[in-house]
Amino acid sequence: MDLALTTYLIVGATFVLYIGIAIWAKAGTTGEFYVAGKGVNPIANGMATAADWMSAASFISMAGLIAFLGYDASVYLMGWTGGYVLLALLLAPYLRKFGKFTVPEFIGDRFYSKTARVIAVIALIVASITYVIGQMKGIGVAFSRFLETSYEMGLFIGMAIVFFYAVIGGMKGITYTQIAQYCVMIFAYTIPAVFISLAITGNPLPQLGLGGTVSDGTYLLNKLDNILVDLGFSQYTAMKGSMLNMFFLTMSLMIGTAGLPHVIVRFFTVPRVRDARLSAGWTLIFIAILYTTAPAVGAMSFYNLINTVQPGPIGSEDGNLLYEDVPGWFSRWQETGLLQWEDKNDDGRIQYYDSNNPAFAPTAAEYGWEGNELTVDRDIMVMANPEIAQLPNWVIALTVAGGLAAALSTAAGLLMAISSSISHDLIKGVINPGISEKSELLAARIAMGSAVLVAGYLGLNPPGFAAQVVALAFGLAASSLFPVLMLGIFSRRMNSAGAIAGMLSGLTFTLIYVFTYKGWFFIPGTNTLPDTPEHWFMGIGPQAIGAIGALINVVVATLVSRATAPPPKDIQELVESIRVPRAS
Amino acid sequence: MASSKEEAAIAYWKENVRLLITLLIIWFVVSYGLGIILAPALNSIVIAGYPLGFWFAQQGAIYAFIVLIFVYVFKMNALDRKYDVHEE
Numbered sequence: 031m032d033l034a035l036t037t038y039l040i041v042g043a044t045f046v047l048y049i050g051i052a053i054w055a056k057a058g059t060t061g062e063f064y065v066a067g068k069g070v071n072p073i074a075n076g077m078a079t080a081a082d083w084m085s086a087a088s089f090i091s092m093a094g095l096i097a098f099l100g101y102d103a104s105v106y107l108m109g110w111t112g113g114y115v116l117l118a119l120l121l122a123p124y125l126r127k128f129g130k131f132t133v134p135e136f137i138g139d140r141f142y143s144k145t146a147r148v149i150a151v152i153a154l155i156v157a158s159i160t161y162v163i164g165q166m167k168g169i170g171v172a173f174s175r176f177l178e179t180s181y182e183m184g185l186f187i188g189m190a191i192v193f194f195y196a197v198i199g200g201m202k203g204i205t206y207t208q209i210a211q212y213c214v215m216i217f218a219y220t221i222p223a224v225f226i227s228l229a230i231t232g233n234p235l236p237q238l239g240l241g242g243t244v245s246d247g248t249y250l251l252n253k254l255d256n257i258l259v260d261l262g263f264s265q266y267t268a269m270k271g272s273m274l275n276m277f278f279l280t281m282s283l284m285i286g287t288a289g290l291p292h293v294i295v296r297f298f299t300v301p302r303v304r305d306a307r308l309s310a311g312w313t314l315i316f317i318a319i320l321y322t323t324a325p326a327v328g329a330m331s332f333y334n335l336i337n338t339v340q341p342g343p344i345g346s347e348d349g350n351l352l353y354e355d356v357p358g359w360f361s362r363w364q365e366t367g368l369l370q371w372e373d374k375n376d377d378g379r380i381q382y383y384d385s386n387n388p389a390f391a392p393t394a395a396e397y398g399w400e401g402n403e404l405t406v407d408r409d410i411m412v413m414a415n416p417e418i419a420q421l422p423n424w425v426i427a428l429t430v431a432g433g434l435a436a437a438l439s440t441a442a443g444l445l446m447a448i449s450s451s452i453s454h455d456l457i458k459g460v461i462n463p464g465i466s467e468k469s470e471l472l473a474a475r476i477a478m479g480s481a482v483l484v485a486g487y488l489g490l491n492p493p494g495f496a497a498q499v500v501a502l503a504f505g506l507a508a509s510s511l512f513p514v515l516m517l518g519i520f521s522r523r524m525n526s527a528g529a530i531a532g533m534l535s536g537l538t539f540t541l542i543y544v545f546t547y548k549g550w551f552f553i554p555g556t557n558t559l560p561d562t563p564e565h566w567f568m569g570i571g572p573q574a575i576g577a578i579g580a581l582i583n584v585v586v587a588t589l590v591s592r593a594t595a596p597p598p599k600d601i602q603e604l605v606e607s608i609r610v611p612r613a614s
Numbered sequence: 615m616a617s618s619k620e621e622a623a624i625a626y627w628k629e630n631v632r633l634l635i636t637l638l639i640i641w642f643v644v645s646y647g648l649g650i651i652l653a654p655a656l657n658s659i660v661i662a663g664y665p666l667g668f669w670f671a672q673q674g675a676i677y678a679f680i681v682l683i684f685v686y687v688f689k690m691n692a693l694d695r696k697y698d699v700h701e702e
Contacts, residue, residue, distance in 0.1 A: 096672075104649060104668075104672050111676045111679050114679060115637070115638075118686060240663075241662045241664040241669070249660075249663035251663060251664065251668070267668040268657065269654055280646065280650065281646075307690060311680065311687055315680055321676055322676055325673065609627055610626060611694055612701050
């Protein structure tokens with residue numbers, strides 16, 4: 031059966047599954063719509079949270095990043111998993127005990143302030159919308175590349191699917207759809223990984239294969255280090271960037287992860303406090319299955335790629351692959367423009383090396399190389415993996431379905447967070463507190479529908495700054511939401527003035543720092559300083575600044591709260607009560 | 615009676631915070647310490663094909679995070695029962 035037809039069948043089958051689940055899990059009450067009736071089993075919730083959290087970026091881009099950055103990509107691996115430790119220990123159980131519907135609701139109640147609640151809603155919406163644009167683009171790109179439709183058509187199909195299961199099922203529908211999406215995703219990711227690991231190292235477990243040996247008996251990582259150095263690159267396993275930047279980037283990603291509202295809210299859906307703790311553990315297990323596989327996929331597919339273009343000894347006359355001998359996957363990916371070859375020295379062979387390394391230039395000249403000839407888009411590492419490993423068409427189709435599942439599940443979770451903060455925090459909380467449950471449910475569905483339309487519009491007309499704002503989304507969550515949530519639980523003395531001052535100072539600092547390097551309001555050319563490591567303050571990049579923003583938030587909040595009156599007695603009692611699972 | 619209840623709540627919270635701090639120190643040492651700060655030095659040690667710093671950063675830290683959360687879950691469940699604040 032040909033690839034396009036197989037892909038249609040497999041992707042179509044997963045979509046039927048998602049819609050079927052939506053009809054089965056229709057939400058009837060606001061409780062079911064916002065928090066799935068608080069009846070989700072902790073293991074099931076862990077799976078749903080894992081799907082919710084792992085986006086198109088985790089599924090499609092991360093292994094590619096690891097392949098090309100090597101050790102330095104560890105920031106994503108540690109940053110995006112270490113945040114769950116913070117979430118499990120510092121937030122999830124207490125927010126579950128609080129037992130309401132949204133993150134801004136907790137901030138509003140704990141700091142007895144509508145202003146605090148509205149600031150939280152703004153931070154939530156900015157962080158979530160920017161993040162959702164990336165998912166929408168992922169859906170459009172996946173469709174257009176694999177199903178031979180236009181980008182727009184792919185986006186409309188994706189929007190229709192999300193609209194259907196999110197508007198009808200609410201959080202309940204999303205939860206069970208995400209469980210299905212997790213299963214699709216993890217099969218799609220691990221099956222090719224197992225085969226590539228078997229082919230290269232003879233070990234079926236990619237996690238162990240990464241430390242395994244290749245056909246000539248040397249360790250894979252050792253071999254990779256040596257080939258890269260021989261080609262003028264840095265060692266795969268060595269640190270290349272600044273340690274300080276790595277430190278703060280990891281911390282920003284961790285704090286940002288723990289502060290992302292669409293993830294936090296998933297811990298509101300389990301029955302008990304102890305389930306919230308346990309569920310965070312299961313979430314991390316389910317995430318770790320993919321996250322510990324990704325380094326192997328990255329290293330092995332990269333090794334495959336280099337070996338393909340450099341089959342003979344480096345520098346020897348016929349060491350490089352003749353272009354007329356390229357394998358099928360190479361020319362197929364060339365058609366997409368994601369893999370490009372330009373014969374700079376007219377020898378008909380492909381040279382891949384670091385032509386930006388001045389120390390390597392004399393060696394390259396000696397070999398007769400006149401520049402790097404191969405440009406590889408990082409995103410193809412996962413998507414081309416099954417083809418490189420020569421797996422059957424259904425595995426390639428499954429990878430497409432997995433990428434779509436990753437994008438759809440994250441998009442749905444984000445849209446849910448946006449719509450519930452509009453219907454519950456703005457409409458019920460601020461504009462019309464007397465709204466009936468039935469009207470609120472309708473408002474929630476309308477907000478959901480509108481959020482899908484806005485996300486679709488932004489996916490069709492992505493603002494130029496979309497890519498940069500993803501880093502900012504983490505910075506925002508790290509510098510605004512996480513610190514006040516934590517202080518609200520761990521400091522009984524924290525009051526509304528402190529929380530508001532903390533959120534505003536953390537946000538302002540992070541925004542100004544990011545704008546300084548990325549352009550004011552992301553308008554190209556308006557950046558005050560060039561966005562390069564030598565101009566960063568102490569070598570800390572704009573992506574990594576959220577950690578400092580969070581620190582400023584905590585310091586300002588603490589100082590201001592100490593200088594102003596303590597919170598009222600009933601709030602102090604609220605803090606006491608969320609600290610224990612059950613009043614004795 | 616009220617005062618002993620209050621004392622129990624304070625003691626429960628103190629034990630909880632102590633557990634949190636212990637676990638967070640391990641969390642910090644494994645990821646930032648072994649995975650980043652000491653990684654260049656640890657990379658000279660190779661175990662089962664892995665330079666050690668690289669292993670901590672790309673695999674070990676993630677396994678450690680899982681263990682930390684489950685230790686927390688079991689310790690907290692025990693603490694809840696000890697202070698009779700467990701659910702059900």
